[in-house]
Amino acid sequence: MKLQKNTLLSLQMKLSPEDFEPATKSEQEDLNKLTANTSYWKDAWRRLKQNKIAMISLIVIILFILFAFVGPTFSPYTYDQQVRGDENMRPCLKHLFGTDQLGRDLLVRVMVGSRISLIIGVGSALIVLVIGSLYGSIAGLLGGMTDNIMMRIVEIIYSVPDILVIILLQIVIKDPLQKAFDSGALFGGLQKLGPGIVAIFIVYGLLYWVGMARIVRGQVLQLKQMEYINAATALGANNKRLILKHLLPNCIGTLIITTMLQIPSAIFTEAFLSFLGLGVSAPMASLGSLASEALNGVQSYPYRLLFPALAISIIILAFNLFGDGLRDALDPKMKK
Amino acid sequence: MGNQNNENLIEIKNLKKYFPVKSGFKTSYVKAVDDVSLYIKKGETLGLVGESGCGKTTLGRTILRLHEPSSGQILYNGTDITKANMHPFRRKMQIIFQDPYASLDPRMTVGDIVGEPLDIHKMFQNNKDRQEKIYSLLETVGLNREHANRFPHEFSGGQRQRIGIARALAVDPEFIVCDEPVSALDVSIQAQIVNMLEDLQEEKGFTYLFIAHDLSIVKHISDRIGVMYLGHLVELAESRELYKNPMHPYTQTLLSAIPIADPKTSRSKKRIILEGDIPSPLNPPSGCPFRTRCPYATEQCAKERPELKEYEAGHFAACHNIK
Numbered sequence: 001m002k003l004q005k006n007t008l009l010s011l012q013m014k015l016s017p018e019d020f021e022p023a024t025k026s027e028q029e030d031l032n033k034l035t036a037n038t039s040y041w042k043d044a045w046r047r048l049k050q051n052k053i054a055m056i057s058l059i060v061i062i063l064f065i066l067f068a069f070v071g072p073t074f075s076p077y078t079y080d081q082q083v084r085g086d087e088n089m090r091p092c093l094k095h096l097f098g099t100d101q102l103g104r105d106l107l108v109r110v111m112v113g114s115r116i117s118l119i120i121g122v123g124s125a126l127i128v129l130v131i132g133s134l135y136g137s138i139a140g141l142l143g144g145m146t147d148n149i150m151m152r153i154v155e156i157i158y159s160v161p162d163i164l165v166i167i168l169l170q171i172v173i174k175d176p177l178q179k180a181f182d183s184g185a186l187f188g189g190l191q192k193l194g195p196g197i198v199a200i201f202i203v204y205g206l207l208y209w210v211g212m213a214r215i216v217r218g219q220v221l222q223l224k225q226m227e228y229i230n231a232a233t234a235l236g237a238n239n240k241r242l243i244l245k246h247l248l249p250n251c252i253g254t255l256i257i258t259t260m261l262q263i264p265s266a267i268f269t270e271a272f273l274s275f276l277g278l279g280v281s282a283p284m285a286s287l288g289s290l291a292s293e294a295l296n297g298v299q300s301y302p303y304r305l306l307f308p309a310l311a312i313s314i315i316i317l318a319f320n321l322f323g324d325g326l327r328d329a330l331d332p333k334m335k336k
Numbered sequence: 337m338g339n340q341n342n343e344n345l346i347e348i349k350n351l352k353k354y355f356p357v358k359s360g361f362k363t364s365y366v367k368a369v370d371d372v373s374l375y376i377k378k379g380e381t382l383g384l385v386g387e388s389g390c391g392k393t394t395l396g397r398t399i400l401r402l403h404e405p406s407s408g409q410i411l412y413n414g415t416d417i418t419k420a421n422m423h424p425f426r427r428k429m430q431i432i433f434q435d436p437y438a439s440l441d442p443r444m445t446v447g448d449i450v451g452e453p454l455d456i457h458k459m460f461q462n463n464k465d466r467q468e469k470i471y472s473l474l475e476t477v478g479l480n481r482e483h484a485n486r487f488p489h490e491f492s493g494g495q496r497q498r499i500g501i502a503r504a505l506a507v508d509p510e511f512i513v514c515d516e517p518v519s520a521l522d523v524s525i526q527a528q529i530v531n532m533l534e535d536l537q538e539e540k541g542f543t544y545l546f547i548a549h550d551l552s553i554v555k556h557i558s559d560r561i562g563v564m565y566l567g568h569l570v571e572l573a574e575s576r577e578l579y580k581n582p583m584h585p586y587t588q589t590l591l592s593a594i595p596i597a598d599p600k601t602s603r604s605k606k607r608i609i610l611e612g613d614i615p616s617p618l619n620p621p622s623g624c625p626f627r628t629r630c631p632y633a634t635e636q637c638a639k640e641r642p643e644l645k646e647y648e649a650g651h652f653a654a655c656h657n658i659k
Contacts, residue, residue, distance in 0.1 A: 226438055227433050227434075227435055227438035227439040228438065228439050228440055228441040228442075230397075230402055230431075230433070230439075231431070231433060231439050231440075231500070231503070232441075232452065233402060234400055234402055234426065234429075234430060234431045235426060235430075235452060235453040235456055235503070235507070236422070236423050236426030236427070236453070236456045236457060237452070237456055241456065245441075245444075245452075246441055246443075249441075249443040249444075250441070250442070250443055252443070
């Protein structure tokens with residue numbers, strides 16, 4: 001309630017006896033609701049909504065997910081269907097993005113390729129999240145010698161050139177993986193995706209969690225000084241409980257942000273590897289392999305490179321901008 | 337004040353806690369608790385006073401093994417717990433923290449915070465009994481059962497301290513370290529919390545180690561009082577005896593600093609003002625820790641550290657100059 005002043009410059013308020021009546025039951029309840037409503041998530045959502053760039057990125061991401069996962073069902077073609085007589089077509093009404101030299105519709109291939117890229121992005125980010133957060137929180141909580149050894153291991157992994165390791169690993173694991181795939185139902189749902197993608201997940205699980213581990217360790221070192229960690233120890237909580245119930249939930253903001261920013265980097269790495277010919281196996285498409293295939297005829301058919309490249313750029317830009325927005329919303333202290 | 341008998345619940349022998357401080361290759365030690373011996377009888381309240389940084393909090397936490405003791409012995413009910421697996425003892429010994437804002441996990445609801453000890457010690461098999469226990473704990477400390485679904489940040493300091501107390505009570509402990517439980521609270525709330533602690537003690541027979549730097553509250557709640565200075569216990573006596581007849585010069589100074597509500601007596605009272613600051617615990621003075629600020633310091637004080645001696649029945653002090 002805003003109080004009226006007598007005149008504009010006066011310090012006296014216009015008051016009436018009604019202003020001094022005790023609050024009614026409903027007014028009291030309103031007040032209670034007001035205090036209850038300011039939770040961490042609602043606060044973050046409010047800040048996120050004010051950030052226009054982040055909201056646009058969020059909409060772009062949602063549209064892209066629809067494009068990648070719902071899109072192919074509306075297409076008359078499938079990603080590996082070769083339409084005789086439609087080879088090497090330019091973008092037209094029949095094939096919006098044109099076709100390749102085998103007569104495959106590029107639109108549906110870009111959709112499926114985006115799907116693969118998104119799956120790899122999210123899957124790798126989750127692998128990184130699980131390994132990195134557990135490793136980092138264990139190192140941070142135990143401290144001392146354990147921490148020392150664990151962080152030196154992280155630094156060794158950090159300092160190895162990753163492209164070299166990826167290429168070597170791909171060569172080493174490709175054969176055994178292929179055999180495992182051929183032999184049967186070892187991978188369940190992953191069976192469809194092909195050994196290349198599993199290899200990428202393995203590479204991510206081996207190499208890319210170190211950044212997350214460092215960030216989480218830093219947070220845990222800070223959080224473990226908090227009194228409520230002492231309180232939980234005094235109650236008899238073991239380390240597992242401290243990590244899962246107290247430490248990780250309290251760095252949830254950082255976890256979400258780092259995971260979110262991991263997605264575009266994983267998508268980019270996958271595109272890059274597919275471009276080098278190490279990613280998904282044909283006829284499955286990913287954005288990187290589409291771009292790589294298009295390179296053969298780039299002078300005659302530049303649109304074949306344009307569409308997958310555009311898709312990669314849009315996904316990565318949207319995820320990065322949304323990740324930045326999330327960071328500002330979840331952790332206002334980190335904002336520069 | 338609780339029922340007293342002569343059984344010692346807690347006994348500490350020559351307890352030391354040194355924190356290493358590394359600077360370059362040299363490691364020096366902060367002697368936070370240095371050679372403290374005391375006992376706490378079942379059902380009594382032992383007050384512990386001293387200025388900031390004198391090691392009271394460290395002592396309380398070392399007793400609970402939240403810090404590992406550097407040397408010395410802690411006996412609980414006659415059992416040596418210095419090296420023991422603490423898990424079973426966590427149900428017997430609890431702590432109430434100073435800062436009600438930092439001691440509750442901001443991501444847990446009040447129900448989960450109070451219920452955590454129940455889960456850790458697997459005290460309830462079914463969810464309904466567990467929930468009932470949480471409600472009854474909240475009601476014990478003067479909160480409503482509706483509060484169980486809220487988060488700590490929705491509460492005031494006093495209410496948060498009550499939540500912290502409910503959490504400590506959840507395991508039905510025998511011994512509670514109250515680590516300055518009221519110093520972060522408003523004066524009007526302090527009385528409520530202190531009275532509640534006293535009522536709980538009467539009802540359940542708790543033994544308290546009550547750490548504070550507010551002398552009037554300690555006087556009110558304690559049966560016996562220990563005075564700490566620079567990691568050492570310098571005086572230990574029955575509450576009334578200590579206030580009537582302080583032996584150690586440091587205790588005399590502390591007591592002279594208590595404000596008196598009546599201006600006439602206040603004016604006539606002589607306040608002892610110490611010179612200088614408390615020495616660094618990294619580099620404590622030789623001999624008696626208090627000698628650098630003590631008006632009665634002699635040469636002997638610089639050479640030998642005074643032992644804690646019993647001068648009258650139950651009245652211990654560590655000073656060379658007591659006759």
